[in-house]
Amino acid sequence: MTTREDGVVRDGAADDSAARSDTGTREEHGNGETEPPAVAVDGLRKTFGTGEDAVTAVDGVSVAIERGSIVGLLGPNGAGKTTLIKCVLGMVLPDEGSVHIGGIDTRADPRAAYAQVDAMLEGARNDYWRLTVRENLRYFATISGVDPDSVAARHDRLLERLDLTAKADVAVRDLSRGMKQKVSLASVLAGGADVVFLDEPTLGLDVESSRTLQRELRRLATEEELTVVLSSHDMDVVETVCDRVVIVSEGSIVADDSVDALARTDDTHTVQLTSGDFDETLTAALRERFTVTTIERRGADTRLEVRADSDDLYALMAHLRNHDVTLEEVTTVEPDLEDVFVEITGGRR
Ligand SMILES: Nc1ncnc2c1ncn2[C@@H]1O[C@H](COP(=O)(O)OP(=O)(O)OP(=O)(O)O)[C@@H](O)[C@H]1O
Helix, strand or coil, X not given: CEECCCCCECXXXXXXXXXXXXXXXXXXXXXXXXXXXXXXXXXXXXEECCHHHCEXXXXXXXXXXXXXXXXXXXXXXXXXHHHHHHHXXXXXXXXXXXXXXXXXXXXXXXHHHHCCEEEECCHHHHCCCCCEHHHHHHHHHHHCCCCHHHHHHHHHHHHHHCCCXXXXXXXXXXXXXXXXXXXXXXXXXXXXXXXXXXXXXXXXXXXXHHHHHHHHHHHHHHHHCCEXXXXXXXXXXXXXXXXXXXXXXXCEEEEEECHHHHHHHCCCEEEEEEXXXXXXXXXXXXXXXXEEEEEEEECCEEEEEEEECHHHHHHHHHHHHHCCCCEEEEEXXXXXXXXXXXXXXXXXX
Protein backbone atom coordinates (compact mmCIF):
# COMPACT_ATOMS: atom_id res chain seq x y z
CA MET A 1 0.00 0.00 0.00
CA THR A 2 1.06 3.53 -0.61
CA THR A 3 -0.74 6.35 1.13
CA ARG A 4 -0.45 9.79 -0.31
CA GLU A 5 -0.77 11.39 3.10
CA ASP A 6 2.26 10.32 5.02
CA GLY A 7 4.49 8.71 2.46
CA VAL A 8 4.20 5.40 4.28
CA VAL A 9 5.00 2.72 1.79
CA ARG A 10 4.07 -0.90 2.21
CA ASP A 11 4.94 -2.63 -0.97
CA GLY A 12 3.47 -5.83 -2.30
CA ALA A 13 4.23 -9.13 -0.70
CA ALA A 14 3.62 -12.75 -1.52
CA ASP A 15 0.15 -13.96 -0.72
CA ASP A 16 0.05 -15.83 2.57
CA SER A 17 -2.98 -18.06 2.57
CA ALA A 18 -2.43 -18.79 6.30
CA ALA A 19 -3.50 -15.22 6.97
CA ARG A 20 -6.77 -15.68 5.10
CA SER A 21 -9.75 -16.38 7.25
CA ASP A 22 -13.47 -16.75 6.84
CA THR A 23 -14.26 -13.67 8.87
CA GLY A 24 -16.67 -11.29 7.19
CA THR A 25 -19.55 -11.84 4.81
CA ARG A 26 -18.65 -13.69 1.62
CA GLU A 27 -20.15 -12.87 -1.71
CA GLU A 28 -21.93 -15.52 -3.79
CA HIS A 29 -20.74 -15.75 -7.37
CA GLY A 30 -22.44 -17.23 -10.40
CA ASN A 31 -20.32 -20.37 -10.27
CA GLY A 32 -21.45 -21.07 -6.69
CA GLU A 33 -18.07 -20.13 -5.26
CA THR A 34 -17.85 -17.42 -2.67
CA GLU A 35 -15.38 -14.59 -2.55
CA PRO A 36 -14.51 -12.53 0.53
CA PRO A 37 -15.55 -8.87 0.53
CA ALA A 38 -12.95 -6.34 -0.63
CA VAL A 39 -12.97 -4.86 2.88
CA ALA A 40 -14.52 -6.37 6.01
CA VAL A 41 -14.46 -4.44 9.28
CA ASP A 42 -15.72 -6.14 12.41
CA GLY A 43 -16.35 -4.50 15.81
CA LEU A 44 -13.81 -1.72 15.30
CA ARG A 45 -13.37 0.60 18.26
CA LYS A 46 -10.92 3.44 18.90
CA THR A 47 -10.79 5.82 21.85
CA PHE A 48 -8.35 8.73 22.03
CA GLY A 49 -7.25 9.93 25.49
CA THR A 50 -8.35 8.68 28.87
CA GLY A 51 -10.69 9.61 31.72
CA GLU A 52 -12.82 12.71 31.26
CA ASP A 53 -10.96 13.73 28.10
CA ALA A 54 -11.53 10.40 26.35
CA VAL A 55 -13.10 10.62 22.89
CA THR A 56 -14.44 7.44 21.33
CA ALA A 57 -13.92 8.27 17.66
CA VAL A 58 -14.96 4.84 16.36
CA ASP A 59 -17.52 3.02 18.47
CA GLY A 60 -17.97 -0.60 17.39
CA VAL A 61 -18.18 -0.31 13.61
CA SER A 62 -18.83 -3.39 11.45
CA VAL A 63 -19.18 -3.14 7.70
CA ALA A 64 -18.43 -5.26 4.64
CA ILE A 65 -17.68 -3.70 1.26
CA GLU A 66 -18.15 -5.80 -1.84
CA ARG A 67 -15.67 -5.83 -4.73
CA GLY A 68 -16.24 -3.39 -7.55
CA SER A 69 -18.50 -1.12 -5.52
CA ILE A 70 -18.18 2.56 -4.71
CA VAL A 71 -19.15 3.29 -1.14
CA GLY A 72 -19.62 6.83 0.14
CA LEU A 73 -18.67 7.49 3.74
CA LEU A 74 -20.61 10.47 5.07
CA GLY A 75 -20.88 12.08 8.47
CA PRO A 76 -20.78 15.45 10.20
CA ASN A 77 -17.41 16.94 11.22
CA GLY A 78 -15.86 14.85 13.97
CA ALA A 79 -18.12 11.84 13.28
CA GLY A 80 -15.12 9.51 13.06
CA LYS A 81 -14.75 9.00 9.28
CA THR A 82 -11.01 9.75 9.11
CA THR A 83 -10.24 7.66 12.19
CA LEU A 84 -12.23 4.77 10.75
CA ILE A 85 -10.35 4.97 7.44
CA LYS A 86 -6.99 5.25 9.21
CA CYS A 87 -7.82 2.20 11.37
CA VAL A 88 -8.70 0.24 8.22
CA LEU A 89 -5.44 1.36 6.59
CA GLY A 90 -3.39 0.41 9.65
CA MET A 91 -2.29 4.01 10.24
CA VAL A 92 -4.12 4.16 13.59
CA LEU A 93 -4.13 1.13 15.86
CA PRO A 94 -7.69 0.25 16.91
CA ASP A 95 -8.41 -0.76 20.53
CA GLU A 96 -10.72 -3.54 19.41
CA GLY A 97 -11.95 -5.23 16.27
CA SER A 98 -10.55 -6.66 13.09
CA VAL A 99 -10.01 -5.62 9.49
CA HIS A 100 -9.80 -8.04 6.57
CA ILE A 101 -8.83 -6.94 3.08
CA GLY A 102 -9.66 -9.42 0.34
CA GLY A 103 -10.08 -11.96 3.14
CA ILE A 104 -6.62 -11.35 4.61
CA ASP A 105 -6.42 -10.33 8.27
CA THR A 106 -4.48 -7.04 8.37
CA ARG A 107 -2.98 -7.91 11.75
CA ALA A 108 -1.88 -11.41 10.76
CA ASP A 109 -0.27 -10.35 7.47
CA PRO A 110 -0.28 -6.59 6.90
CA ARG A 111 2.04 -6.74 3.85
CA ALA A 112 -0.19 -9.14 1.94
CA ALA A 113 -3.40 -7.42 3.09
CA TYR A 114 -2.29 -3.95 2.04
CA ALA A 115 -0.49 -4.99 -1.16
CA GLN A 116 -3.50 -4.09 -3.33
CA VAL A 117 -4.64 -1.02 -1.36
CA ASP A 118 -3.93 2.62 -2.02
CA ALA A 119 -5.25 5.85 -0.55
CA MET A 120 -5.48 9.57 -1.08
CA LEU A 121 -6.09 11.12 2.27
CA GLU A 122 -5.31 14.75 1.78
CA GLY A 123 -5.86 15.66 -1.81
CA ALA A 124 -3.14 17.09 -3.97
CA ARG A 125 -0.31 17.87 -1.64
CA ASN A 126 1.51 14.53 -1.76
CA ASP A 127 2.63 14.33 -5.32
CA TYR A 128 6.22 15.20 -6.17
CA TRP A 129 5.93 18.70 -7.52
CA ARG A 130 9.33 18.73 -9.26
CA LEU A 131 8.47 15.59 -11.23
CA THR A 132 6.25 15.71 -14.31
CA VAL A 133 2.77 14.22 -14.28
CA ARG A 134 3.91 11.06 -16.04
CA GLU A 135 6.99 10.71 -13.81
CA ASN A 136 4.71 10.85 -10.77
CA LEU A 137 2.56 8.02 -12.14
CA ARG A 138 5.68 5.93 -12.86
CA TYR A 139 7.08 6.68 -9.41
CA PHE A 140 3.90 5.65 -7.58
CA ALA A 141 3.54 2.52 -9.73
CA THR A 142 7.14 1.58 -8.81
CA ILE A 143 6.64 1.96 -5.08
CA SER A 144 3.47 -0.13 -5.36
CA GLY A 145 5.75 -2.91 -6.57
CA VAL A 146 4.78 -2.60 -10.25
CA ASP A 147 7.22 -2.23 -13.17
CA PRO A 148 6.16 1.15 -14.64
CA ASP A 149 6.91 0.05 -18.21
CA SER A 150 4.37 -2.77 -17.85
CA VAL A 151 1.60 -0.27 -17.00
CA ALA A 152 2.58 2.49 -19.46
CA ALA A 153 -0.57 1.91 -21.54
CA ARG A 154 -2.69 2.09 -18.39
CA HIS A 155 -1.06 5.41 -17.51
CA ASP A 156 -1.77 6.78 -21.00
CA ARG A 157 -5.40 5.77 -20.62
CA LEU A 158 -5.66 7.36 -17.16
CA LEU A 159 -4.11 10.60 -18.40
CA GLU A 160 -6.47 10.66 -21.35
CA ARG A 161 -9.59 9.96 -19.32
CA LEU A 162 -8.67 12.59 -16.73
CA ASP A 163 -7.92 15.17 -19.47
CA LEU A 164 -4.25 15.31 -18.48
CA THR A 165 -2.56 14.10 -21.68
CA ALA A 166 -1.53 17.59 -22.76
CA LYS A 167 0.10 18.08 -19.34
CA ALA A 168 1.85 14.69 -19.16
CA ASP A 169 5.34 16.18 -19.43
CA VAL A 170 4.72 19.27 -17.30
CA ALA A 171 6.08 19.48 -13.75
CA VAL A 172 3.24 19.14 -11.24
CA ARG A 173 4.20 22.42 -9.54
CA ASP A 174 3.26 24.27 -12.75
CA LEU A 175 -0.30 22.92 -12.81
CA SER A 176 -3.47 24.50 -11.45
CA ARG A 177 -4.83 23.28 -8.12
CA GLY A 178 -7.59 21.28 -9.80
CA MET A 179 -5.11 19.58 -12.12
CA LYS A 180 -2.86 18.72 -9.18
CA GLN A 181 -5.87 17.09 -7.55
CA LYS A 182 -6.45 14.99 -10.67
CA VAL A 183 -2.76 14.01 -10.78
CA SER A 184 -3.11 12.88 -7.17
CA LEU A 185 -5.97 10.62 -8.10
CA ALA A 186 -4.11 9.33 -11.16
CA SER A 187 -1.11 8.55 -8.90
CA VAL A 188 -3.33 6.59 -6.52
CA LEU A 189 -4.62 4.55 -9.47
CA ALA A 190 -1.21 4.27 -11.20
CA GLY A 191 -0.13 1.00 -9.56
CA GLY A 192 -3.42 -0.80 -10.33
CA ALA A 193 -4.61 -1.18 -6.72
CA ASP A 194 -7.80 -3.21 -6.22
CA VAL A 195 -9.08 -1.06 -3.35
CA VAL A 196 -8.68 2.70 -2.99
CA PHE A 197 -9.68 5.06 -0.19
CA LEU A 198 -10.29 8.64 -1.29
CA ASP A 199 -10.80 11.44 1.18
CA GLU A 200 -12.66 14.41 -0.41
CA PRO A 201 -11.37 13.56 -3.93
CA THR A 202 -13.34 16.35 -5.63
CA LEU A 203 -12.53 19.14 -3.18
CA GLY A 204 -11.49 22.26 -5.11
CA LEU A 205 -12.29 20.79 -8.52
CA ASP A 206 -14.41 22.73 -11.01
CA VAL A 207 -17.66 21.11 -12.10
CA GLU A 208 -16.22 19.69 -15.32
CA SER A 209 -13.14 18.17 -13.64
CA SER A 210 -15.26 16.75 -10.85
CA ARG A 211 -17.53 15.07 -13.41
CA THR A 212 -14.50 13.72 -15.32
CA LEU A 213 -13.15 12.22 -12.14
CA GLN A 214 -16.50 10.74 -11.16
CA ARG A 215 -16.88 9.18 -14.63
CA GLU A 216 -13.44 7.60 -14.39
CA LEU A 217 -14.16 6.15 -10.95
CA ARG A 218 -17.43 4.65 -12.20
CA ARG A 219 -15.67 3.20 -15.24
CA LEU A 220 -12.92 1.65 -13.12
CA ALA A 221 -15.45 0.17 -10.71
CA THR A 222 -17.61 -1.27 -13.49
CA GLU A 223 -14.94 -2.39 -15.95
CA GLU A 224 -12.02 -3.24 -13.68
CA GLU A 225 -13.81 -4.13 -10.42
CA LEU A 226 -12.03 -1.36 -8.56
CA THR A 227 -13.42 -0.97 -5.05
CA VAL A 228 -13.65 2.63 -3.85
CA VAL A 229 -14.34 4.00 -0.38
CA LEU A 230 -14.94 7.69 -0.79
CA SER A 231 -15.42 10.18 2.01
CA SER A 232 -16.92 13.50 1.03
CA HIS A 233 -19.07 16.34 2.25
CA ASP A 234 -20.31 16.87 -1.31
CA MET A 235 -23.70 15.17 -1.38
CA ASP A 236 -24.09 15.58 -5.14
CA VAL A 237 -20.86 13.65 -5.77
CA VAL A 238 -21.84 10.89 -3.38
CA GLU A 239 -25.35 10.72 -4.81
CA THR A 240 -24.05 10.52 -8.38
CA VAL A 241 -21.11 8.17 -8.07
CA CYS A 242 -21.76 5.87 -5.11
CA ASP A 243 -23.59 2.54 -5.16
CA ARG A 244 -24.02 2.69 -1.46
CA VAL A 245 -23.84 5.23 1.34
CA VAL A 246 -22.65 4.64 4.88
CA ILE A 247 -23.49 7.48 7.28
CA VAL A 248 -21.43 7.74 10.45
CA SER A 249 -22.41 9.80 13.46
CA GLU A 250 -20.59 9.93 16.81
CA GLY A 251 -18.43 6.95 15.90
CA SER A 252 -21.25 4.62 14.85
CA ILE A 253 -22.91 3.70 11.58
CA VAL A 254 -26.40 5.22 11.63
CA ALA A 255 -27.39 4.36 8.05
CA ASP A 256 -26.08 1.98 5.40
CA ASP A 257 -27.96 1.56 2.14
CA SER A 258 -28.28 2.71 -1.45
CA VAL A 259 -29.16 6.36 -2.03
CA ASP A 260 -32.62 5.40 -3.31
CA ALA A 261 -33.37 3.11 -0.39
CA LEU A 262 -32.24 5.76 2.10
CA ALA A 263 -34.49 8.33 0.45
CA ARG A 264 -37.45 5.94 0.72
CA THR A 265 -36.96 5.48 4.49
CA ASP A 266 -37.12 9.24 5.08
CA ASP A 267 -40.56 9.99 6.54
CA THR A 268 -40.01 13.72 6.19
CA HIS A 269 -41.50 15.24 3.06
CA THR A 270 -40.97 18.58 1.45
CA VAL A 271 -44.14 19.99 -0.04
CA GLN A 272 -44.62 23.15 -2.04
CA LEU A 273 -48.02 24.79 -1.62
CA THR A 274 -49.14 27.63 -3.89
CA SER A 275 -52.18 29.75 -3.08
CA GLY A 276 -53.53 33.30 -3.35
CA ASP A 277 -54.88 32.98 0.22
CA PHE A 278 -51.53 33.04 2.10
CA ASP A 279 -51.75 36.48 3.71
CA GLU A 280 -49.23 37.71 6.28
CA THR A 281 -51.23 36.58 9.32
CA LEU A 282 -51.74 33.07 8.00
CA THR A 283 -48.12 32.78 6.84
CA ALA A 284 -46.88 33.88 10.28
CA ALA A 285 -49.14 31.31 11.96
CA LEU A 286 -47.88 28.57 9.66
CA ARG A 287 -44.25 29.51 10.30
CA GLU A 288 -44.92 29.31 14.03
CA ARG A 289 -46.41 25.86 13.88
CA PHE A 290 -44.63 24.15 10.95
CA THR A 291 -41.15 24.07 9.38
CA VAL A 292 -41.59 26.57 6.57
CA THR A 293 -38.30 26.62 4.62
CA THR A 294 -39.13 29.03 1.76
CA ILE A 295 -41.71 31.75 1.09
CA GLU A 296 -41.85 32.98 -2.47
CA ARG A 297 -44.20 35.58 -3.99
CA ARG A 298 -45.41 34.59 -7.46
CA GLY A 299 -47.59 37.40 -8.81
CA ALA A 300 -50.84 37.30 -6.84
CA ASP A 301 -49.93 33.91 -5.37
CA THR A 302 -47.50 32.85 -2.67
CA ARG A 303 -45.58 29.59 -2.68
CA LEU A 304 -44.58 28.07 0.65
CA GLU A 305 -42.14 25.18 0.99
CA VAL A 306 -42.75 23.14 4.12
CA ARG A 307 -40.84 20.19 5.56
CA ALA A 308 -43.17 17.86 7.40
CA ASP A 309 -43.46 14.27 8.55
CA SER A 310 -46.74 12.42 7.98
CA ASP A 311 -48.41 13.72 11.18
CA ASP A 312 -47.37 17.31 10.44
CA LEU A 313 -48.61 17.00 6.89
CA TYR A 314 -52.04 15.88 8.11
CA ALA A 315 -52.16 18.77 10.64
CA LEU A 316 -51.03 21.23 7.96
CA MET A 317 -53.78 20.23 5.55
CA ALA A 318 -56.40 20.43 8.36
CA HIS A 319 -55.11 23.90 9.26
CA LEU A 320 -55.43 25.09 5.67
CA ARG A 321 -58.95 23.65 5.39
CA ASN A 322 -60.01 25.41 8.61
CA HIS A 323 -58.81 28.71 7.12
CA ASP A 324 -60.62 28.14 3.82
CA VAL A 325 -57.38 28.19 1.85
CA THR A 326 -57.77 27.26 -1.81
CA LEU A 327 -54.59 25.62 -3.05
CA GLU A 328 -53.63 26.34 -6.66
CA GLU A 329 -50.86 23.77 -6.70
CA VAL A 330 -49.38 21.13 -4.41
CA THR A 331 -46.03 19.59 -5.30
CA THR A 332 -44.10 16.99 -3.33
CA VAL A 333 -40.33 17.31 -3.62
CA GLU A 334 -38.51 13.96 -3.60
CA PRO A 335 -36.00 13.88 -0.74
CA ASP A 336 -32.39 13.92 -1.93
CA LEU A 337 -29.35 12.63 -0.09
CA GLU A 338 -28.85 15.99 1.59
CA ASP A 339 -32.36 15.83 3.13
CA VAL A 340 -31.78 12.27 4.29
CA PHE A 341 -28.40 13.19 5.76
CA VAL A 342 -29.82 16.19 7.65
CA GLU A 343 -32.68 14.05 8.96
CA ILE A 344 -30.43 11.19 10.12
CA THR A 345 -27.69 13.29 11.69
CA GLY A 346 -30.01 15.85 13.26
CA GLY A 347 -28.90 18.69 11.01
CA ARG A 348 -25.15 18.56 11.74
CA ARG A 349 -22.75 18.90 8.77
N1 LIG B 1 -5.19 11.89 17.18
C1 LIG B 1 -6.28 12.25 17.87
N2 LIG B 1 -6.22 12.54 19.18
C2 LIG B 1 -7.31 12.86 19.88
N3 LIG B 1 -8.56 12.96 19.35
C3 LIG B 1 -8.69 12.69 18.05
C4 LIG B 1 -7.56 12.32 17.23
N4 LIG B 1 -8.00 12.12 15.97
C5 LIG B 1 -9.35 12.35 15.99
N5 LIG B 1 -9.76 12.68 17.24
C6 LIG B 1 -11.13 12.97 17.65
O1 LIG B 1 -11.95 11.89 17.23
C7 LIG B 1 -13.20 12.37 16.76
C8 LIG B 1 -13.41 11.89 15.32
O2 LIG B 1 -12.48 12.59 14.49
P1 LIG B 1 -12.30 12.26 12.93
O3 LIG B 1 -11.23 13.14 12.42
O4 LIG B 1 -12.17 10.80 12.75
O5 LIG B 1 -13.73 12.74 12.34
P2 LIG B 1 -14.18 13.01 10.83
O6 LIG B 1 -15.53 12.40 10.71
O7 LIG B 1 -13.14 12.59 9.90
O8 LIG B 1 -14.33 14.60 10.81
P3 LIG B 1 -14.15 15.66 9.59
O9 LIG B 1 -15.35 15.50 8.72
O10 LIG B 1 -14.18 16.96 10.33
O11 LIG B 1 -12.85 15.38 8.91
C9 LIG B 1 -13.18 13.88 16.90
O12 LIG B 1 -13.81 14.21 18.13
C10 LIG B 1 -11.70 14.20 16.94
O13 LIG B 1 -11.48 15.37 17.70
